Ligand SMILES: Nc1ncnc2c1ncn2[C@@H]1O[C@H](COP(=O)(O)OP(=O)(O)OP(=O)(O)O)[C@@H](O)[C@H]1O
């Protein structure tokens with residue numbers, strides 16, 4: 199039955215099929231004879247069929263979560279059967295992050311058109327109620343939005359005048375929820391600090407009302423080329439529910455297994471770990487690290503994303519994964535141990551990188567001060583204190 203078979207494309211190339219068992223208990227994966235690239239770095243091309251209890255992790259970890267998933271159920275649950283992850287992938291599989299496309303067997307792999315105009319974008323950024331516009335776009339495009347994460351998000355932009363929602367092209371659009379007011383302002387500042395600390399960071403644009411953030415997609419190149427992307431749940435071959443079940447040691451081990459630029463990534467991962475510690479980001483779980491690749495011979499740690507001072511929202515928050523068996527904020531010596539023992543760096547180099555991270559945060563303090571004057575919400579002010587503490591000589 200074609201309804202229970204999905205064709206998997208990489209770009210326009212038919213690469214594999216996923217078949218759901220009639221009892222809905224197993225999913226069978228097999229490569230197509232024309233496959234030239236694997237669907238996951240953990241699934242080399244082979245000519246035998248693989249059987250999974252649910253979706254293979256590379257697909258499962260791409261699926262919507264949080265409010266987007268709830269919206270999909272609310273909007274589509276009465277129209278079509280949404281019994282399991284396979285049904286959700288069938289719905290959103292044309293528009294996933296990365297280079298994979300999943301379509302019902304025999305259907306074209308064409309996805310959302312890429313929007314290049316700036317009209318909707320400007321309307322969103324200048325709006326006095328961007329949250330309403332993002333929420334509207336999220337509802338309008340829900341069944342065509344294959345992206346994970348708990349915050350409300352969409353690949354569309356509502357122009358604010360008509361009920362017209364257009365694809366946002368190279369941007370992910372996210373907005374705050376009731377639980378974390380001010381989170382987009384905090385993320386915008388943390389991403390700026392990471393950029394100033396020398397990390398690769400996608401462009402972020404904050405709406406004037408401070409409630410929404412546009413994040414430029416790094417899985418889409420300037421000419422529209424799509425890159426492979428896998429988070430560390432996928433690389434660890436575990437499902438999304440296991441995102442807090444791991445250690446930073448295992449993140450390092452797995453990265454060094456797959457990267458094709460180990461010298462660069464020793465430093466890049468250490469820098470990211472240092473910023474996570476200094477900025478007190480307690481949500482750097484396995485889905486908030488990823489690798490980006492153009493082919494299996496060109497794999498690197500992806501640019502940084504979702505960097506947020508979570509202690510500004512949950513005062514006692516601790517790191518998302520363990521290091522040396524504990525979820526604990528570290529001083530500079532502890533941070534350096536990750537670089538020396540797990541990233542294979544010399545002590546001098548770890549100290550130099552920590553110094554650059556501190557300077558990056560220091561350099562971002564005036565920017566965050568300006569943001570906090572404009573948006574004097576408590577979490578923003580608390581983030582400013584964290585930046586100032588991390589940037590102080592004793593920090
Ligand atoms: N700039 C980007 N380009 C491409 N993909 C991205 C980018 N930023 C994030 N992603 C992907 O989108 C997912 C969701 O984004 P993000 O982590 O920012 O959302 P979130 O709702 O804040 O997540 P969380 O549930 O971890 O708080 C990420 O896990 C990653 O797969």
Ligand SMILES: [Mg+2]
Pocket residue numbers: 347348485486504
């Ligand atoms: Mg995330």
